[in-house]
Amino acid sequence: MRGDSMKRETYAEINLSNLAHNIHSFKQLLSSDTAITSVIKANGYGHGAVMIARELTELGIDRFAVALGQEGVELREAGLTDSSILIFTPIDEANVAEAIRNQLTMTIFTPAQATIISQQARELQLPATVHLKVDTGMARLGVRSLEEAVATLEALDTEWITVEGIYTHFANGDDLDHPEYTHQQFNAFRDIFEALEEQGYHFTFKHCCNSSATIRFPDYHLDMVRIGLGMYGYNTDSSMDGMLDIRPIMTIKSHIAHVKTVPADTPVSYGWSHYTKEPTKIATLALGYADGVPRSLSNGGQFKVRGQIVPIIGRVCMDQLMLDVSDVEEVAVGDTVLWFGDETIGGLNLEDTCNMSNHYHYEVLCNLNQRLPRIYHS
Numbered sequence: 001m002r003g004d005s006m007k008r009e010t011y012a013e014i015n016l017s018n019l020a021h022n023i024h025s026f027k028q029l030l031s032s033d034t035a036i037t038s039v040i041k042a043n044g045y046g047h048g049a050v051m052i053a054r055e056l057t058e059l060g061i062d063r064f065a066v067a068l069g070q071e072g073v074e075l076r077e078a079g080l081t082d083s084s085i086l087i088f089t090p091i092d093e094a095n096v097a098e099a100i101r102n103q104l105t106m107t108i109f110t111p112a113q114a115t116i117i118s119q120q121a122r123e124l125q126l127p128a129t130v131h132l133k134v135d136t137g138m139a140r141l142g143v144r145s146l147e148e149a150v151a152t153l154e155a156l157d158t159e160w161i162t163v164e165g166i167y168t169h170f171a172n173g174d175d176l177d178h179p180e181y182t183h184q185q186f187n188a189f190r191d192i193f194e195a196l197e198e199q200g201y202h203f204t205f206k207h208c209c210n211s212s213a214t215i216r217f218p219d220y221h222l223d224m225v226r227i228g229l230g231m232y233g234y235n236t237d238s239s240m241d242g243m244l245d246i247r248p249i250m251t252i253k254s255h256i257a258h259v260k261t262v263p264a265d266t267p268v269s270y271g272w273s274h275y276t277k278e279p280t281k282i283a284t285l286a287l288g289y290a291d292g293v294p295r296s297l298s299n300g301g302q303f304k305v306r307g308q309i310v311p312i313i314g315r316v317c318m319d320q321l322m323l324d325v326s327d328v329e330e331v332a333v334g335d336t337v338l339w340f341g342d343e344t345i346g347g348l349n350l351e352d353t354c355n356m357s358n359h360y361h362y363e364v365l366c367n368l369n370q371r372l373p374r375i376y377h378s
Helices: 016-027 041-045 049-058 069-077 093-101 111-124 146-154 179-198 211-216 350-357 361-366
Strands: 011-015 035-039 063-066 084-087 105-108 128-133 161-167 205-209 224-227 250-262 280-285 302-305 308-313 321-324 336-338 374-377
Touching: 011 016, 016 035, 016 049, 016 224, 035 049, 041 049, 041 361, 049 063, 049 069, 049 374, 063 069, 069 084, 069 093, 093 111, 105 111, 111 128, 111 146, 111 161, 128 146, 146 179, 161 179, 179 205, 179 211, 205 211, 211 224, 280 308, 302 350, 350 361
Parallel strands: 011 374, 035 063, 035 224, 063 084, 084 105, 105 128, 128 161, 161 205, 205 224
Antiparallel strands: 011 250, 250 280, 250 336, 280 321, 302 308, 302 336, 308 321
16 A cells, blocks of 8 residues: 555645636736746645645746756656746756756856866757856855956857846845845956847846745736745745735645643653643644644644644654643544734744744745645645
8 A cells, every 4th residue: 555545644735726816916016027036946835836836836836946957857757748948956967967958058158067068968968058157245156357257258168058137136135124235246256247138148038036035026017926935925025014915825724633631730741841730631643743743832832723822732753743722612533723924814924933943934844744644735
């Protein structure tokens, strides 16, 4: 018997109607000649890259971005053969040929990379597409000067390589107090791409805006924007809530596996970090840190049962956690329990979970384990 034939009572429910709503909201911000690249790296920020990409294709999105070459290959093998897939991080030399065969668009920022890609494309007799990355303030990847940009582009064999785009990444696109940081980065980026264009280079796609910058800096949309976290229904900072109508597309649900009442002064979970102060009704969930619940939510995180917010008591275990449901009337085994997600159906605000666990939105979403089933509905 295959293990995946067993239904699990803890899962991530993905609302594809909310995904469509979010894409529509972002499109309302853009001119008709500005393209969207949907960022689906890290398994679609925990939402399931393949299924999200398929749905986005139905919504008219044909450009995607991922972090790793193998993420791009996974999408190709899943049947996404007609979409453009941009790889953000450099491809190891040993994997360049595979990237070319799968028509993955590679990021370049050194002459060495340009030379390797050119050589392998020529040997394979296959064309390749690249985007030039410019470092304007992350100190991460990218050329840092016009001279470096020119040297990288000159190393390309233009018979086989198409330079489709040039891009940078904002470090502070969500900082409402310091827009000058983003202005500074954009100006540095513009200086380089305009100088390159004056030298005869052409870029179909110049892009710099992530979700936050797309909302906040309409003058910087250029030819394309990259929508990641916002597409899934979240802002990076609560100060941006209300700026655009977006809705969480994922809600984490579980069901009560066991209920018991214990007397006062009963220790709970590993390390006995919690003792009941009075007779306490405890509900156990088959959900733990192996599924993605931060262990830092021990003795403080919250879930919702029968419309009431209840606390985690004791340490979060690998596969289970315990809730104090003493104040929930008629609570029973099998009752649905909600963690974060769509607040219109009772999910808690992810921002609250992040504040309680000292984690960032991206961390909580991306740490949701593959063993947590994803269930998709419209």
